[in-house]
Amino acid sequence: MKDSFFALLEDWGASLRFFLRTLSTLFLGGGRAWRFRIPLVLDQIRRTGVMSVPIVLLVAGLTGMILVLQTAYQLARFGQVELVASLVGVSVTRELGPLMTAIIVAGRVGAAFTAELGTMNVNREILAAETMAVDPVDFLVVPRFLALGITLPCLTTLANIAAILFAMIAGYGMYDIPYDTFLRVARQWIQTKDILHGIVKSFFFGLLITHVSCYTAFSLKGGASSVGIATMKAVVAGIVGILATDVIFTAVLG
Amino acid sequence: MNGMKERSGPEEPVLEVRGLRKSFQGKEVLAGIDLEVRGGERLVIMGPSGCGKTTLLSCLIGALKPDAGKVMLFGEDFHALDRKERDRLRLKFGVMFQGGALFSSLTVGENVALPLERHSDLPKETIDILVKLKLNQVGLGKAVDLLPAEISGGMIKRAALARAMALDPRILFCDEPSAGLDPVTVTGIDRLLVDQARTHGTALVVVTHEMTSAFRIADRMIMLYDGRVVAEGAPDSIRRSRDPIVAQFIEGRIEGPIGFSETAEDFAESLLEGTDR
Ligand SMILES: Nc1ncnc2c1ncn2[C@@H]1O[C@H](COP(=O)(O)OP(=O)(O)O)[C@@H](O)[C@H]1O
């Protein structure tokens, strides 16, 4: 029990050092470093961002509809069914959009990062990079870090739009709320601050997912079976981390 | 140490190892290793599986930190250097890993090009030509655009050799270059290694337990057993050695000091493990 506590502390320490190493590699690499990074970042954006668009749109759209179905009939009892627009708008832009998108990406992209880099670790490809004097953090982690930092806010924005759009459709279909009424109410209630809050949050979620999945892959020991376990751990830790970060954000920034 | 100096040629040592020790969980795997490699020399380190060959190699290339002792590469204490200084030395040695360790997301050509792109200011066209040259030398001219998953084990080893030689290193480390390959491919790879050493003056440090391969490559051999160097010398003297460990290993006999299976004590120990005695 005591041992596992210290092991946990040690692991957190190592994780923090890895994070700091990533940051220092990112900021200290000179102009030459960027020449190699940019193509790698673009490739990761394509693989992590573009490929995630359909699933993010689907889940966000369905969530928007569920929100309407769940809440509109209660509001209808008070004769204020159009307020559903404000409810959906605010909860999606502030909370649900960033959160859902991050959880999907943790499961989809974070898992892929851990599986790919973990396999590279087991096959000694990470060591091979190091012995060629190619910093594996610069080569493998930094591009993913930047890519998710960029794509997660973009995906979140798409998710917000999809959720509100499908909520509008559900509102019109089930409760005859005209589109322009829906939009008017939504716009009245959603503040720019809410949207920014969500976007900034999703940027940090992106960094968190990348860090957790890459650190887990880099620190794993053993053979192929440990890659599977590591991937599972990284996804769970990523999702818990996202929720914990969200609590902190909500508590601090209100 | 003086004896070594007298015997070897005019070349300076590119690698010098003194008193190297490494333990895992209290079990001593390397119990004080000393060795020297000079420019252009072809050293084969042999020994039974589990005797610590890979551990030794990992310490030499900086993948593992030894518990004690020094690894002097090109006259510098490798493990005492910081990352930047180590990277500077890393440009001067190449490593061919046991499984090849090619980057699986890059093509064979991109694998070989990577060290050139990162560590030279050559234009892309020149690098492309160099990559073709390197791959032609190992007979993989046609595989430039294939992924590691699309080529055979022998081709992977050859591509790994081309990548390790990309920056014309002064010393090349190879872990079991012939493991798991058919005899013809093994002969081919052994010949490539010797050719690289001869034409570029690269020193070789090859770890293997395949005796035919070892005798083909080596101009000096070291036998590792139980964490120590138990024999050292030219291939001929090793072949004629009376040392019971060396003789048993070369002939591949079961009877002898090298245990094939667990000893009776170990077996009893493992059976009784966890029971109240
Ligand atoms: N990372 C490690 N942790 C614990 N034990 C290890 C580790 N690496 C190697 N060993 C042990 O050290 C011994 C030597 O291993 P190794 O150097 O791989 O042998 P070889 O390459 O000669 O077959 C083996 O008994 C192995 O179990």
Ligand SMILES: [Mg+2]
């Ligand atoms: Mg080995």
